[in-house]
Amino acid sequence: KAGVTQTPRYLIKTRGQQVTLSCSPISGHRSVSWYQQTPGQGLQFLFEYFSETQRNKGNFPGRFSGRQFSNSRSEMNVSTLELGDSALYLCASSLTGRETEAFFGQGTRLTVV
């Protein structure tokens, strides 16, 4: 079956703009988590959605938000982009978020200029 799909793969935005990233989980998976990966900070947890509700949240400012749709697809939005938001954004899906394994997508590489 198809894996976790993230779109777009690459994105270039200007400071101050906003951006929306998309994640389609594996069919049947209802939990989607988002991560930010930067060379200096490593892989950091942003938030987790399950059944259209945010269930867990990492330590990021309110400019980072997300949502999940009834088909489990998830989007994350970053408003008022800063240069430091340049990163690889990854999403991971699992059946309920309580399994032992989460499957990651290939990520979206966001560059803020």
Add this chain to the structure above:
Amino acid sequence: DAKTTQPPSMDCAEGRAANLPCNHSTISGNEYVYWYRQIHSQGPQYIIHGLKNNETNEMASLIITEDRKSSTLILPHATLRDTAVYYCIVRVGANAGKSTFGDGTTLTVKP
């Protein structure tokens, strides 16, 4: 989730076993040890996990010490394609998505 400590880098000769250590001295009784790896610019890939007992699958073996304060991931016959960053994380079984990844170990397999 408990904090883990891994060496920043390791080298291994192709065809030899790669032994990657991880310290997790503050692990709780209900926390599992998980290993993921990330090949450059791709998403992390699950390798193996365990609670108390040693585990083996088609990719690797996981050896957990009796006091559970450290573990070792073993790639029995490393290939060039195993060159990646390896992450050791500990977490409870629930909230599989909420994983805190440290800096990991960059394993370089050399011919």
